[in-house]
Amino acid sequence: xxxxxxxxxxxxxxxxxxxxxxxxxxxxxxxxxxxxxxxxxxxxxxxxxxxxxxxxxxxxxxxxxxxxxxxxxxxxxxxxxxxxxxxxxxxxxxxxxxxxxxxxxxxxxxxxxxxxxxxxxxxxxxxxxxxxxxxxxxxxxxxxxxxxxxxxxxxxxxxxxxxxxxxxxxxxxxxxxxxxxxxxxxxxxxxxxxxxxxxxxxxxxxxxxxxxxxxxxxxxxxxxxxxxxxxxxxxxxxxxxxxxxxxxxxxxxxxxxxxxxxxxxxxxxxxxxxxxxxxxxxxxxxxxxxxxxxxxxxxxxxxxxxxxxxxxxxxxxxxxxxxxxxxxxxxxxxxxxxxxxxxxxxxxxx
Amino acid sequence: xxxxxxxxxxxxxxxxxxxxxxxxxxxxxxxxxxxxxxxxxxxxxxxxxxxxxxxxxxxxxxxxxxxxxxxxxxxxxxxxxxxxxxxxxxxxxxxxxxxxxxxxxxxxxxxxxxxxxxxxxxxxxxxxxxxxxxxxxxxxxxxxxxxxxxxxxxxxxxxxxxxxxxxxxxxxxxxxxxxxxxxxxxxxxxxxxxxxx
Numbered sequence: 001x002x003x004x005x006x007x008x009x010x011x012x013x014x015x016x017x018x019x020x021x022x023x024x025x026x027x028x029x030x031x032x033x034x035x036x037x038x039x040x041x042x043x044x045x046x047x048x049x050x051x052x053x054x055x056x057x058x059x060x061x062x063x064x065x066x067x068x069x070x071x072x073x074x075x076x077x078x079x080x081x082x083x084x085x086x087x088x089x090x091x092x093x094x095x096x097x098x099x100x101x102x103x104x105x106x107x108x109x110x111x112x113x114x115x116x117x118x119x120x121x122x123x124x125x126x127x128x129x130x131x132x133x134x135x136x137x138x139x140x141x142x143x144x145x146x147x148x149x150x151x152x153x154x155x156x157x158x159x160x161x162x163x164x165x166x167x168x169x170x171x172x173x174x175x176x177x178x179x180x181x182x183x184x185x186x187x188x189x190x191x192x193x194x195x196x197x198x199x200x201x202x203x204x205x206x207x208x209x210x211x212x213x214x215x216x217x218x219x220x221x222x223x224x225x226x227x228x229x230x231x232x233x234x235x236x237x238x239x240x241x242x243x244x245x246x247x248x249x250x251x252x253x254x255x256x257x258x259x260x261x262x263x264x265x266x267x268x269x270x271x272x273x274x275x276x277x278x279x280x281x282x283x284x285x286x287x288x289x290x291x292x293x294x295x296x297x298x299x300x301x302x303x304x305x306x307x308x309x310x311x312x313x314x315x316x317x318x319x320x321x322x323x324x325x326x327x328x329x330x331x332x333x334x335x336x337x338x339x340x341x342x343x344x345x346x347x348x349x350x
Numbered sequence: 351x352x353x354x355x356x357x358x359x360x361x362x363x364x365x366x367x368x369x370x371x372x373x374x375x376x377x378x379x380x381x382x383x384x385x386x387x388x389x390x391x392x393x394x395x396x397x398x399x400x401x402x403x404x405x406x407x408x409x410x411x412x413x414x415x416x417x418x419x420x421x422x423x424x425x426x427x428x429x430x431x432x433x434x435x436x437x438x439x440x441x442x443x444x445x446x447x448x449x450x451x452x453x454x455x456x457x458x459x460x461x462x463x464x465x466x467x468x469x470x471x472x473x474x475x476x477x478x479x480x481x482x483x484x485x486x487x488x489x490x491x492x493x494x495x496x497x498x499x500x501x502x503x504x505x506x507x508x509x510x511x512x513x514x515x516x517x518x519x520x521x522x523x524x525x526x527x528x529x530x531x532x533x534x535x536x537x538x539x540x541x542x543x544x545x546x547x
Contacts, residue, residue: 317414347412
């Protein structure tokens, strides 16, 4: 499947923090064909380090999106856009601030998950789609799916929040803070002003290493690395994490790391009222999936969402899938998720 | 007697449910009954099931099933959320059957309860002649690995409905997948009750 990134530009985007961001570019890819009635569109929302390239070679959810796959592109028109504050084509701290002609860096306004979703809604409107069949994503992508159902209940027939939460726990905030501090402790970070010199590669790479630990499980790490040595003085797991860290530096902006993790940490649907009351007028159907070994986004967080939905008698299916991959399961357990997603989508109509 | 997925209690329940209603199936297994009701009676159906692989199959069928324990799951639903709450062949496995039944009648205006009748003559005979915990086709388990923890008979259930002042709208008794009328407490293998508050 050949894919191409497109860009849409909007004059302005009002943010939750009060700032109006102007202009805003959003990078997106689409797969499949939008039908004449424009009622076969699905938005895939990417996780923290993902981008618009969801399907095709190297796509973050290529196992799930494509012809005959869970999100069947022979049937559905699948859209994926890079999130606001990202660094893969959508406006973020690395973009040029029109007022100064320099990169925004830490002068970029604070963004929230709901800002990201607002921008996605503008893109969907721009594409002329009145109502999505579904919004689906894992981890932070799942938070966006939840936000969609709460913010635009009329515009989305189904939401698939996978391995996610309605609000970060202290533990989740803690891990993100370690990542941010690692970046800020790198002298190359220079208060975020590194675009003309060297990015804080060491800090960003350490942040990513911590991230990768939280994405795996004790069991999957034992299976993948055990105590095997890469060289006489280096364990396999050390080498793996360092490799992952250094690869990440090539494709990710450290300031985006800071902005996006903050957006995840401050996301709290319950701030707007009890979770159950938020779902009061929600007609969206839900498929909530968690994974047994996911300790970063444990099942109880999915159950909190599901309980609230059930207390409002919303249409919700929930499954705690058996997996030993930890949080990464939402990217790796394609077969089991495919079975669920396919059946769920087949009974959903935009 | 018509069978649905090889289960005569499903066929009976399928008949009892009015079209275009809201139905909750507790312990819905792989969602066969709900899928059938959705297809044939256009019901808005939900299910609760504990076993992961069954939940997966049910969701793959397009049925909205919640993976969890049915006894605690009941408490989450608001009053009167459903027209029917179904509990098929599971009552005898619940820890607190009365809590379950009361919960069903809180969240639904009607409860459909199907259970194996412990008063059936074969059970009585097995117990009487062997002197051991009865084992029959209906209760095939050894005492130590039986999921059944609360045995009840047709009479027991009738007595409970009187005690709780529930109204029995329909009672259907099955033996070898045929409906029977006479001496149900002795002759029925499975009893299906449609109960309202």
